[in-house]
Amino acid sequence: MTEVAYIDRPSRALYFYAILYLGFLYIPVLFLPMFSFNDNIYIAFPLKGFTTKWYMEMFNNQPMWAALNNSFNVACVSAAIATLLGLFGAKAVTRYRIPGEKPIIFVIMLPMVVPYIIMGVALLILITQLGFDLSLYTVTMAHVLISVPFAMATLISRFEGFDQALEEASTDLGASPLSTFWRVTLPLVFPGVLASFLLCFTISFDEFIMAYFLAGTDPTLPIFIWSQLRFPLRLPGVLALGSLILVVSFVVVFFSQWLRSYRVEKTQPGI
Amino acid sequence: MNETTIEVSALAPSPKSWGRRLYAWYLRSDALKGFTLLSPTLLVMGLTMLIPFGIMVTISFWAQIGFEFDTTFTLANYGEGVEQPLYRALLLRSLAISGTCAVVTVLVSYPMAYYVAFHVHKHKMTWIILMTVPFFTSYLLRVFAWKVILGYNGVINSGLKGLGLIEEPLAFLLYSPTAVVITLAHAWAAFAILPIYISLEKIDRSLLEAATDLGDGPVKRFLGVTLPLSMPGVIAATLMIFIPTVGDYVTPALVGGPDGIMIANLIQAQFGLVNNWPMGAALAIDMMVVVAVISLLYIWLTRKITEKIA
Numbered sequence: 189m190t191e192v193a194y195i196d197r198p199s200r201a202l203y204f205y206a207i208l209y210l211g212f213l214y215i216p217v218l219f220l221p222m223f224s225f226n227d228n229i230y231i232a233f234p235l236k237g238f239t240t241k242w243y244m245e246m247f248n249n250q251p252m253w254a255a256l257n258n259s260f261n262v263a264c265v266s267a268a269i270a271t272l273l274g275l276f277g278a279k280a281v282t283r284y285r286i287p288g289e290k291p292i293i294f295v296i297m298l299p300m301v302v303p304y305i306i307m308g309v310a311l312l313i314l315i316t317q318l319g320f321d322l323s324l325y326t327v328t329m330a331h332v333l334i335s336v337p338f339a340m341a342t343l344i345s346r347f348e349g350f351d352q353a354l355e356e357a358s359t360d361l362g363a364s365p366l367s368t369f370w371r372v373t374l375p376l377v378f379p380g381v382l383a384s385f386l387l388c389f390t391i392s393f394d395e396f397i398m399a400y401f402l403a404g405t406d407p408t409l410p411i412f413i414w415s416q417l418r419f420p421l422r423l424p425g426v427l428a429l430g431s432l433i434l435v436v437s438f439v440v441v442f443f444s445q446w447l448r449s450y451r452v453e454k455t456q457p458g459i
Numbered sequence: 460m461n462e463t464t465i466e467v468s469a470l471a472p473s474p475k476s477w478g479r480r481l482y483a484w485y486l487r488s489d490a491l492k493g494f495t496l497l498s499p500t501l502l503v504m505g506l507t508m509l510i511p512f513g514i515m516v517t518i519s520f521w522a523q524i525g526f527e528f529d530t531t532f533t534l535a536n537y538g539e540g541v542e543q544p545l546y547r548a549l550l551l552r553s554l555a556i557s558g559t560c561a562v563v564t565v566l567v568s569y570p571m572a573y574y575v576a577f578h579v580h581k582h583k584m585t586w587i588i589l590m591t592v593p594f595f596t597s598y599l600l601r602v603f604a605w606k607v608i609l610g611y612n613g614v615i616n617s618g619l620k621g622l623g624l625i626e627e628p629l630a631f632l633l634y635s636p637t638a639v640v641i642t643l644a645h646a647w648a649a650f651a652i653l654p655i656y657i658s659l660e661k662i663d664r665s666l667l668e669a670a671t672d673l674g675d676g677p678v679k680r681f682l683g684v685t686l687p688l689s690m691p692g693v694i695a696a697t698l699m700i701f702i703p704t705v706g707d708y709v710t711p712a713l714v715g716g717p718d719g720i721m722i723a724n725l726i727q728a729q730f731g732l733v734n735n736w737p738m739g740a741a742l743a744i745d746m747m748v749v750v751a752v753i754s755l756l757y758i759w760l761t762r763k764i765t766e767k768i769a
Contacts, residue, residue, distance in 0.1 A: 234617065276496050287490055298504075305707075313518055
């Protein structure tokens with residue numbers, strides 16, 4: 189052990205650097221809740237005093253609640269579809285030897301390396317050329333497209349730690365493929381499924397670039413926030429909402445990351 | 460005569476057993492079962508990605524007349540994309556801003572990833588979560604936060620004023636390409652840390668021990684072993700920041716000002732105010748092709764260089 193230690197010996201300089209880096213990551217974000225409690229319509233220093241009136245204002249903002257509701261629905265549906273598609277894809281890729289597997293995975297992962305504006309524009313052209321109206325459904329479709337690669341990546345890593353023998357044992361003992369999936373496979377990969385759902389949910393919930401092109405008259409929350417950023421008088425209310433979302437997403441992300449890291453071995457049924 | 464019919468009927472089994480045989484063959488074939496499982500995912504991705512791409516390419520060869528398309532084939536949009544100095548300038552600026560942002564973010568994030576990979580032994584997961592959580596908060600609000608920090612009455616200006624270091628607020632902080640680079644670097648940091656961290660974490664520690672035992676100092680060990688082995692992560696991180704940020708129009712619109720406007724703002728305008736969809740499609744394809752060529756060149760170059768060093 190001591191042999192390893194001289195390579196891994198603690199470095200004070202790096203530690204300070206890491207703290208600084210975390211500061212760079214967090215401090216800009218933390219200005220949002222700070223100004224949401226500031227008793228001044230303008231988002232600027234000096235601070236004027238403590239108030240909760242922006243939160244009161246936020247609770248009475250009907251269009252904002254409508255936008256929040258739209259985003260929630262879009263995120264739930266697109267995350268569910270993307271996770272289901274990711275589940276099929278990840279299972280197929282990890283369980284079976286498929287000829288041409290690499291190019292297929294490349295196509296599925298492509299949205300990760302194509303600028304969103306290009307996919308947004310392409311979908312916009314397709315939908316209008318087909319004569320469909322832009323709506324929350326078109327936004328949902330776009331969000332499924334960008335979420336599937338993340339769902340696949342999350343679930344593939346889950347399936348890779350999966351003991352195939354358990355499924356085989358279930359089949360050998362006479363279980364149908366469906367009941368094997370339902371009673372053996374699903375419980376084992378469930379933390380991965382949940383993590384994938386939450387990841388896809390956060391991606392969709394926050395996505396603006398494509399939604400801006402593809403939403404019709406019903407705005408999602410980021411589109412609503414975008415429209416508010418131009419009106420200084422509405423900003424404190426947006427900051428209040430942003431702070432609340434911040435707290436909720438911290439909790440959700442912590443939970444989903446914890447799920448992701450939750451070891452496969454720990455969840456194996458007691459045999 | 461009679462004999463042959465018997466023979467034929469024996470050779471051609473009834474449809475039912477054909478179906479059974481096919482099913483049995485299907486059950487034995489891994490590839491087929493795999494394809495069946497994959498097909499829904501592939502179908503959806505194909506429908507929502509490849510088909511729209513095809514139509515976008517088609518439209519880029521058309522022309523806009525009022526609210527209608529003139530569907531006769533023309534290369535005019537691409538010609539204009541190359542000839543117009545504004546388009547060229549914006550594309551070059553976007554590449555410069557995103558390239559700078561990618562390089563800066565990777566350089567700044569490398570030591571952080573290194574620290575977590577090699578020097579954190581307890582609560583590694585907590586560090587990783589801490590590094591990724593800000594990434595999941597609203598992108599728009601994170602960009603807006605930088606407007607608050609860099610603005611005329613923002614955090615930096617009022618702070619410096621309060622300290623008596625400046626008398627008038629520094630106007631150049633906000634609405635500049637620098638502001639766009641800083642904001643993007645902050646917004647995309649998680650995409651740099653994670654791939655680098657993963658590639659560092661994969662390095663076999665015994666290789667480092669071997670290098671040390673053979674007399675390499677810390678610097679030589681890092682340059683000879685750690686850095687080359689972590690290059691896949693560095694390449695992935697650079698591309699995962701460079702590619703999406705070229706297509707960002709939110710950050711330039713909020714903190715870029717007239718000097719920080721990027722190609723994506725122009726593309727967006729073609730589908731909005733300007734209302735010239737074929738031109739917008741052509742510009743989008745131009746951008747995609749240039750980005751793809753640069754990315755492939757970058758991958759090729761870094762591979763060559765790493766091979767030479769290692």
